[in-house]
Amino acid sequence: MLKESLVSEFQKIVGNENVLTTPEALKAYSYDGTTSWIHEPDCVVFPKNTKEISEIMKIANAEKIPVTPRGGGTNVSGGSVPIMGGVVLCTTKMNTIVKIDKENLTATVEPGVVLQDLTMRLMKEGLFFPPDPQSFLGATLGGIIAENAGGPACVKYGVTKQYILGLEVVLPDGRITNFGGRTLKNVVGYDLLHIFVSSEGTLGIITKAELKLNPIPPAKKTIMAVYAEIAMAGESVFRVLENGVIPGKIELLDNWVINRIEEMMPMGLPKDADAVLLFECDGIPEAVEKETEKIVEITKKYGAVDVRVAKDMDEANKYWMARKAGFAAVFGKAPTVMAEDVTVPRGKIPEFIKRCRDLAKKYDVEMCILGHAGDGNLHPSILSDIKNKDLYERSLKAMDGIIEGAVEMGGVLSGEHGIGLEKQKFFRRAVDPVAVELMIKIKALIDPNNIMNPGKIWD
Amino acid sequence: MKDLTELKKIEKFADQCMKCGFCSFFCPVYQEERVETSVARGKNYLVRLALKGEQEFTPEMGDIIGKCLLCKRCAANCPSKTQIDRVVVGARAQMVKDKGLGFIKNFAFRKVMANRKAFGRYLKLAKAFQWMFPKTEGNIRHLPDFLKALGHGRNIPTLAKTFLRDMVKPVYKPVNGEKPKMRVGFFMGCATDFIYPELGLKLIDFLTKRGIEVVVPENQNCCGAAIYFSGDFETGRMLAEENIKAFKDVDYVVTACGTCSSTLKDYQKYLPDNEDQQKRYEAFEKKIKDSTEFVIDVMKIPPEDFKLRKEFEGKTATWHDPCHLIRYQNIKEQPRAILKALKGLKYVEMPNADMCCGMGGSFSVYHYDLTKKIADKKMDGIKATGADIVVTACPGCMINLIDNALRNKMTQKVYHFLELVE
Ligand SMILES: Cc1cc2nc3c(=O)[nH]c(=O)nc-3n(C[C@H](O)[C@H](O)[C@H](O)COP(=O)(O)OP(=O)(O)OC[C@H]3O[C@@H](n4cnc5c(N)ncnc54)[C@H](O)[C@@H]3O)c2cc1C
Ligand code: SF4
Ligand code: SF4
Ligand code: SF4
Numbered sequence: 001m002l003k004e005s006l007v008s009e010f011q012k013i014v015g016n017e018n019v020l021t022t023p024e025a026l027k028a029y030s031y032d033g034t035t036s037w038i039h040e041p042d043c044v045v046f047p048k049n050t051k052e053i054s055e056i057m058k059i060a061n062a063e064k065i066p067v068t069p070r071g072g073g074t075n076v077s078g079g080s081v082p083i084m085g086g087v088v089l090c091t092t093k094m095n096t097i098v099k100i101d102k103e104n105l106t107a108t109v110e111p112g113v114v115l116q117d118l119t120m121r122l123m124k125e126g127l128f129f130p131p132d133p134q135s136f137l138g139a140t141l142g143g144i145i146a147e148n149a150g151g152p153a154c155v156k157y158g159v160t161k162q163y164i165l166g167l168e169v170v171l172p173d174g175r176i177t178n179f180g181g182r183t184l185k186n187v188v189g190y191d192l193l194h195i196f197v198s199s200e201g202t203l204g205i206i207t208k209a210e211l212k213l214n215p216i217p218p219a220k221k222t223i224m225a226v227y228a229e230i231a232m233a234g235e236s237v238f239r240v241l242e243n244g245v246i247p248g249k250i251e252l253l254d255n256w257v258i259n260r261i262e263e264m265m266p267m268g269l270p271k272d273a274d275a276v277l278l279f280e281c282d283g284i285p286e287a288v289e290k291e292t293e294k295i296v297e298i299t300k301k302y303g304a305v306d307v308r309v310a311k312d313m314d315e316a317n318k319y320w321m322a323r324k325a326g327f328a329a330v331f332g333k334a335p336t337v338m339a340e341d342v343t344v345p346r347g348k349i350p351e352f353i354k355r356c357r358d359l360a361k362k363y364d365v366e367m368c369i370l371g372h373a374g375d376g377n378l379h380p381s382i383l384s385d386i387k388n389k390d391l392y393e394r395s396l397k398a399m400d401g402i403i404e405g406a407v408e409m410g411g412v413l414s415g416e417h418g419i420g421l422e423k424q425k426f427f428r429r430a431v432d433p434v435a436v437e438l439m440i441k442i443k444a445l446i447d448p449n450n451i452m453n454p455g456k457i458w459d
Numbered sequence: 460m461k462d463l464t465e466l467k468k469i470e471k472f473a474d475q476c477m478k479c480g481f482c483s484f485f486c487p488v489y490q491e492e493r494v495e496t497s498v499a500r501g502k503n504y505l506v507r508l509a510l511k512g513e514q515e516f517t518p519e520m521g522d523i524i525g526k527c528l529l530c531k532r533c534a535a536n537c538p539s540k541t542q543i544d545r546v547v548v549g550a551r552a553q554m555v556k557d558k559g560l561g562f563i564k565n566f567a568f569r570k571v572m573a574n575r576k577a578f579g580r581y582l583k584l585a586k587a588f589q590w591m592f593p594k595t596e597g598n599i600r601h602l603p604d605f606l607k608a609l610g611h612g613r614n615i616p617t618l619a620k621t622f623l624r625d626m627v628k629p630v631y632k633p634v635n636g637e638k639p640k641m642r643v644g645f646f647m648g649c650a651t652d653f654i655y656p657e658l659g660l661k662l663i664d665f666l667t668k669r670g671i672e673v674v675v676p677e678n679q680n681c682c683g684a685a686i687y688f689s690g691d692f693e694t695g696r697m698l699a700e701e702n703i704k705a706f707k708d709v710d711y712v713v714t715a716c717g718t719c720s721s722t723l724k725d726y727q728k729y730l731p732d733n734e735d736q737q738k739r740y741e742a743f744e745k746k747i748k749d750s751t752e753f754v755i756d757v758m759k760i761p762p763e764d765f766k767l768r769k770e771f772e773g774k775t776a777t778w779h780d781p782c783h784l785i786r787y788q789n790i791k792e793q794p795r796a797i798l799k800a801l802k803g804l805k806y807v808e809m810p811n812a813d814m815c816c817g818m819g820g821s822f823s824v825y826h827y828d829l830t831k832k833i834a835d836k837k838m839d840g841i842k843a844t845g846a847d848i849v850v851t852a853c854p855g856c857m858i859n860l861i862d863n864a865l866r867n868k869m870t871q872k873v874y875h876f877l878e879l880v881e
Contacts, residue, residue, distance in 0.1 A: 020494070024519045027508060028494075028501040033478050046493070073495070074480040092493040112493070116484055137536075138480030264540075328538030331477035 002042040002086075006063060010045050010087075013055045018046040018093070029070070029088045030081065033135070035336050036386070037078035037421050041068065041088040048093055050168060050176055050207040057205070058174035060087060060451055067172075068453045069201040071112060071140030075147055076339065077420030079200050083455040089205060091142050097121055098208070105213045106165060106182055111142025111206050127213045130157035133416065134324065142206045147418045148198035152249035152280075152323075155241075155374030157214070159416070161197045166210035169196055172203075172447040182210050195442065200418050201453040203446050217282040220248070221292045222316035224308045225299040230254055230275035230357075230369070232303035234349035237277065237373045239302045241346065245291045249280040250374030251323050257370045260329035261322050269322055270306065277304075277373065278319050326370045334366075334383035336392070338399050342406035343377040343415030355405040356380045363398040365391070377415035403430075419457045427458050465556055465692070466510050469549030473510070475541040476503040482533035482543070487815050487833045488526060496523045499533040499543040506550050516554045524550045526826060528819030528833075529688060530782040548729055551690030623647055623656035624677075631663050631673040639672035643753075644709035644746075646702070647675070648682055648719035650854030658715045658854070661877045662750055666713070669758065676705035682714075682722040685820050692730055699726045703743050712746050713753045715877060717790075717853035718820070720749035721783035749784060750877060751852050755793040762800035766881040772803040776879075777846040779837070779860060780813040781853035794852060794876055801879065807844040811836070818859035834863035841871055849873045 011019045020026070021043045030040040042065075047053045060067045066086030073080050082088050091112035098108040102125055109118060115129070115136040122128050132151035133139055139149065145167070150159035166180035179193035180186055196203055227233040230252075237250055253261070254275045262269055270276065277299070281291040296307050310316035331337050344352045353369060360367035360382075371378035380402050384395035403413060403426050413423050413430045428436060436458060443450075482499040483489045489498040496502070505523060508514035527547045534543050624647065633639050643666060651659045663673050680701045687695030702723065706712045714720045724747045727740035754760050776798055784790040791813075798806045817823065817833030837860070841849055849860055849871050860873045 022519050024505060024514070024517065024523055025494070025496055027505060027514065028496045031478060031504065033480065035478075072480050072483065090494075095493070114484060135479065135481075137484035138482075325538060327479065328477070328540075331479075332475060332539045337477075 002065065003063075006059065006065070007043055009059055010043065010056060013052050014045055014047050018048070020044040020046075029073075029090070032073045032078060032080045033076040034078050034081075034422060037081045037083070039081050039083045039085065041082040042085050044088045044090055046090050046093045050170060053089065053170045053205055053207055054174045054176050056087070056089065057170055057172060061173045061449055064449050064451060066451055066454050067205075069142065069146065069205050071143030071146075072114065072135070072138040073143075074135040074138040075143060075418065075420065076341075077147075077200075077414070077418040077422040079147065079418055079420035079453070079456065080143070081421065083421060086451075091140060091205075094207070095140075100125055100127070100213075101182075102127070104182065105215070107211045107213055109141050109209055109211060111140060111145075111209065113141050115139050115141065115144060122213065123216070126216050128216050129163060129211055130214055131160040131163055134327065141209055141211070145197050145206055145209055146199055146201050147416070150372075150375075150377070150416045152251055152372050152374070154372060154377070155250050156246050156248045156282075161194055163212045164193065164197055164209060165212050167193055167196055167206055168208035169204040170207055172449065172452050176207070180210065184212065198418065200420060200456055202443060202456055203452060205452075217248075217284070217288075219285040219288040220280060220282045220316070221288050222310040222319055223279040223281070223292060223295050223299075224310070224319055225277045225279070225295075225304040226270045226273045226306040226308075227275045227277070227303060228273065228305050229303065230353050231350035233275040233277050234353050234373065236299050236302045236304065237349055238346045240279070240295055240298050241374075243294065243298050245281075245294045245298070247279045247291065247295065247374065248282040249278065250372070251278040252276075252369065252371055252373035252378070253278070253323065253326060254369045256366075256368035257326050257329055258322075260333060260368075261325050264325060264329060264332075265321075267318050267322060273305075275369075278323055280316075280320075323370075330368060330370070330381045330383070334385060336384045336386040336395075337381055338384060338395055339379050339381040340399065340402055341371075341377060341379055341415045341417045342403055342411055342413065343375065344406050344409050344411035346374075346376045348409040348411065349373060349376060349378070352378065352405060352409055352411070355409075356402055359398045359401040359405070363394040363401075365395050365398050367398065372415075375415070376411065400426075421456060424457065424459070461512065462556070463510060463553065465549050465553035466506065469506075469542075469545045470510055472542040472549075473503045473506045473546045475539045476500060476507075476537075477539050478504070479538060482537055482541075485532040485536045487528060487530060487532065487817065487836075488829065490836075491829055491832045497526060499537070499541065499546075502527065502543065502550075503541060503546055506546050509550070509553075516557055521554060524554070526822075526829075528782070528815050528817070528822050530815035530819060531786040532782070532813070532815065535786050545728065548688055548690065551688070552692045552729075553690070555690040555692070621656065623652045623659045626656060626660070627663070627675045629675055629677060631667045631675075633670045633672055634667045635670060637670060640670045641710045642672045642674060642708070644679075644706040644712040645673050645675045646679060646682070646706070646712050646714040646719055646723065646747075648714055648716040648854070650858070651715050651719075654858070655715075655854050655875070658875050658877055662713065662715045665754075665877065665880070669760075671758075674709060679705040682716075682719040683726075684718050684722040687722075687729055688820060692732075695726075695730050696732070696736070699730055699740060699743075703739060706743075706746065709746065711748050711753065711757065713748050713750055715750050715852070715875065716855070717749055717751075717781040717784040717788075717851075718855050720747055720752075721787035723747045724788065749788060749790055749852065751784065751794045751797075752788070752790050755796065762796040763802075765797050765801055767801045767803045768879060768881055771848070771879055774847045775805040775807055775845060776848045776850050777807050777809040777841060777844040778812060779809070779816060779841075779849055779851040779856060781851055781856045782813075782815050782819075783853060785813050794850070797876065797880070798850060804879070807846055809840040809844045809846070811840045814840070816856050816859045816863075818855050820855065823859065830859070831863065831866070834859060835867065838863055838867045838869060842869065846871060850876050850879060852876050 068082040070080040094110040095112040133149035683698040731737040817830040823830040
């Protein structure tokens with residue numbers, strides 16, 4: 001428990017209404033998007049600016065109190081769960097879009113800006129911020145940067161780290177510092193900026209970010225390719241890319257997911273298909289036309305039984321709605337869902353899918369697969385129930401198998417959700433020991449008292 | 460084990476939440492406060508804890524459950540279709556069951572009572588009305604609530620000199636003297652009754668001109684919105700029974716208030732305690748039509764057949780979607796179709812037309828400051844359209860829109876869609 005006196009010090013800094021200590025509020029800040037991780041903080045603080053954060057950190061550091069940064073709390077790795085108690089430092093009230101610089105295609109934002117708010121603002125200027133985690137309605141830029149989030153658009157546009165030019169950060173001891181800048185190129189010294197991108201709140205608090213933007217492509221087209229065999233869909237992904245077309249998005253839905261979506265909101269997806277791939281091409285109209293033709297040709301050649309090009313925005317939106325509903329379709333169907341976010345080299349997708357299906361059979365668990373196939377980032381999800389011990393244990397084994405499989409094939413533990421608490425047990429198995437050692441040393445250097453989001457990643 | 464009957468009824472809705480946090484983007488309350496207890500995800504979580512016996516109904520919990528407009532914007536956009544309105548209302552009902560109505564009202568009233576000026580005005584207003592309904596407890600209990608909402612430092616619409624209930628006849632025959640096409644019951648609702656009686660007369664006139672017989676049963680009561688939404692299911696059921704009885708002999712029940720139509724339709728959703736009630740409330744639901752849907756879907760008047768009243772010619776109009784129309788009853792296109800087809804009127808869609816105006820019934824009584832902030836966003840949307848008039852179909856929304864337009868020194872006038880047409 002926190003000392004009373006500390007609470008009143010925090011209150012002095014941020015104002016009474018910005019410190020929460022009621023049991024109800026603490027419970028409401030004990031969770032994130034995962035099902036399995038819950039722990040209450042001792043208090044929740046909502047700073048309004050960098051200076052306040054600096055003052056809070058000074059106190060926390062002196063008193064050695066754990067501080068867990070939190071944005072929208074949408075992460076699915078346990079990252080923002082204050083597993084050691086202490087303070088949850090929530091940035092949701094720091095939500096100003098400070099500046100949009102059209103000339104330099106940059107935006108300056110506070111950490112609590114919600115991605116969709118930024119997207120809407122940028123739309124008016126004809127610009128967009130390419131990283132598009134599918135949690136865009138709740139995720140904040142602080143969280144997105146700290147998790148190095150990505151989404152469907154990563155095939156073509158890459159992940160968050162490619163769009164962060166500069167960061168303002170408050171270090172655990174309260175010092176305010178800046179990394180990077182506002183230029184596209186920057187080769188001055190070590191790239192400390194990128195240690196903070198994907199630091200999962202363990203190094204410091206991101207208080208401002210300089211983002212790189214793109215102009216909105218003038219044309220878009222959506223293509224749905226239908227497969228009788230999911231491995232064929234997997235193959236189509238790299239066939240399309242190796243044939244020189246880089247679509248904006250390539251998403252995969254398997255038979256199970258298709259049917260759940262059709263149950264929830266019938267929209268005419270092919271229920272018999274073993275899998276579908278959704279492609280979106282974007283760019284200048286002529287190029288989009290050509291790319292679309294090419295995708296139709298290649299997917300047909302490599303086993304698609306049906307290929308549909310959305311005739312208008314409405315039809316395209318329908319398909320993308322289906323993709324977005326995918327998550328809900330899965331989560332709504334079982335009390336406990338283990339949704340993986342492993343990523344394999346693209347060429348391995350068919351082999352990896354086969355491995356997943358074998359594991360499901362071996363352990364007798366229900367599993368479905370959806371994901372951002374375009375970058376090899378798949379979400380095999382196991383429908384389980386933590387209250388059913390036998391099923392739960394089999395599910396855990398299947399999940400271990402999935403992760404081991406991915407790593408064996410040259411993939412990684414997490415493509416986008418981060419390690420947090422969820423993937424800790426695999427961390428040391430999957431990461432080179434020297435790299436782990438360096439990470440631990442960096443952590444000790446920046447955060448000697450281990451107050452920043454303690455208990456996460458390798459702990 | 461504690462009796463958790465009401466919570467058990469909504470357990471499956473709360474369990475649907477997968478904690479994705481999408482609701483935060485759509486919740487007008489969260490958008491202002493930015494704390495987790497304001498939003499559906501937090502409320503669901505706490506209710507689930509209550510179900511597990513890990514959270515008591517503390518006053519704080521009451522505040523949290525109370526701070527919801529029931530606008531259902533979160534639910535409409537929830538990927539798992541979590542029905543937060545049912546969770547919140549169910550939790551309030553459980554609290555009333557556990558602690559009695561006094562408990563809820565007590566802490567809820569706290570903020571109002573603390574404001575002596577507002578409280579005084581409320582008492583005066585409430586007193587002025589009390590004599591009208593000496594017998595029906597429902598009215599007395601609910602009316603002060605409503606009037607308080609008006610009195611809380613606001614621009615209060617003038618109360619009608621004569622209330623509608625004192626003007627109407629029990630039966631109106633079709634004007635043309637022919638055999639009626641159908642028999643429709645008119646449900647007044649309190650806002651139409653006390654503040655906008657002319658709306659009611661207008662609707663009766665509109666219907667009888669088109670060959671419909673309109674009956675206005677004398678023993679109809681309040682729809683019950685403010686009552687059962689605050690968890691008083693017992694009184695809610697009493698009202699339901701009375702209203703069902705009052706309207707047993709009509710083909711349809713029509714209202715000029717979006718909240719009323721929605722509340723009457725939804726008895727079946729919130730109130731039933733047994734199968735018999737469930738069945739009867741469901742049967743009642745089928746009869747209820749909001750005026751906006753009745754004229755288009757039942758009377759099948761083509762939108763282009765509506766005639767604009769002279770005084771609105773050349774004006775630009777925008778439409779505000781009452782939560783109780785768009786999300787509770789799925790009425791979105793009907794009023795727009797009419798407005799767009801009205802010759803002489805220009806229609807402009809406002810940004811965020813579907814966002815709650817901030818009224819939320821008694822929400823605005825207890826959280827007037829929040830109401831103002833939410834309404835300011837609505838006002839920005841209205842200003843952005845450049846419209847001269849704002850049209851809607853719920854007197855509750857009208858009151859709030861007028862209040863906030865005045866507060867923002869705006870020139871836009873607010874009308875019920877019935878007021879626009881001949
Ligand atoms: C339905 C759903 C879909 C999702 N889809 C995707 C997807 O497509 N791609 C993807 O990458 N992720 C996805 N996610 C995961 C999650 O939304 C992202 O990781 C997101 O970036 C988290 O943002 P947040 O604001 O919610 O951060 P939080 O969950 O609050 O925090 C995430 C981590 O960042 C740290 N943090 C937060 N703010 C700061 C700050 N200011 N400074 C330092 N550290 C901070 C926290 O301590 C925590 O470790 C999804 C989640 C859900 C529920
Ligand atoms: S949007 Fe629905 S599922 Fe997601 S957190 Fe809100 S209530 Fe839960
Ligand atoms: S019903 Fe409206 S006010 Fe209540 S939680 Fe949902 S969005 Fe927020
Ligand atoms: S909806 Fe409002 S105005 Fe209409 S009767 Fe019910 S409480 Fe009164």
